């Protein structure tokens with residue numbers, strides 16, 4: 001196995017006069033779980049479509065398993081499993097039939113076909129639903145079916161484009177376990193996600209991308225160091241409260257420069273600032289600035305993203321990350 005499963009060298013993809021991918025370079029090691037983390041429209045799908053050879057770069061080069069995608073496209077396609085962002089299982093076909101079609105498409109030898117399909121149904125926890133139409137399945141079941149479908153030809157590399165977007169937390173955690181299991185069997189996993197928590201949970205290394213550019217690459221703990229502070233202080237003002245007043249109070253009284261986003265103020269503080277929260281609370285009280293919550297936490301990938309891009313992650317609907325509560329719970 002080559003050291004790197006994928007090497008991306010300065011790829012650009014231009015649509016009209018707009019660079020959807022704007023000079024990305026990265027190396028994905030064989031055997032790792034690599035995350036491409038970024039908000040809607042960041043260029044994630046465009047990037048993976050180029051890795052798969054489905055889209056040609058406007059410039060730059062991609063090497064998969066030591067071979068140039070532009071030259072060895074067909075060979076490389078058979079080495080990569082893909083689970084697309086949109087659910088594509090055939091609703092009118094049963095779980096078994098869906099797998100059957102794919103096994104044929106990927107030339108799984110006939111004598112192995114039924115065995116692999118049986119195994120796949122077991123892995124997807126769908127054995128009891130093998131002969132039910134996929135259209136009747138829940139979102140989580142459909143995604144599990146897609147996951148095993150993308151593995152039916154036993155690829156060495158698996159690409160998952162937002163595998164858990166739209167799933168509830170239980171199904172998301174379940175999907176994470178399936179992905180980790182595949183990786184333990186030696187499959188290199190490349191996944192894109194809008195969920196900071198997901199990248200933190202399962203990826204060994206992460207590239208944060210925004211507007212077609214890489215903002216940072218590293219392990220979750222390396223990325224958290226970017227925030228450069230011992231702790232992150234977060235204050236949320238009361239409904240109708242003045243977040244900017246809090247920020248300027250922090251500036252004048254504590255020499256802290258805070259980021260303000262709607263009703264929330266975020267600011268890195270050094271770990272050696274004992275009792276800072278109490279002092280801030282007392283000061284706010286004195287100035288009659290009312291807040292609804294204050295907390296001090298270790299940096300999360302959320303904080304890294306805010307630091308790197310100046311804004312919070314947006315979720316699939318283009319709004320603020322719905323993962324807020326989940327992130328908070330884990331602090």
Ligand SMILES: Nc1ncnc2c1ncn2[C@@H]1O[C@H](COP(=O)(O)OP(=O)(O)O)[C@@H](O)[C@H]1O
Pocket residue numbers: 015020038039040041042043044045046047
């Ligand atoms: N075929 C296309 N033609 C024009 N613009 C495109 C095309 N595909 C993607 N884009 C644009 O490129 C940007 C990146 O898209 P995409 O790679 O799908 O982002 P992501 O997967 O991170 O949400 C978006 O602004 C999108 O609208």
Ligand SMILES: [Mg+2]
Pocket residue numbers: 044045046085161
């Ligand atoms: Mg996408």
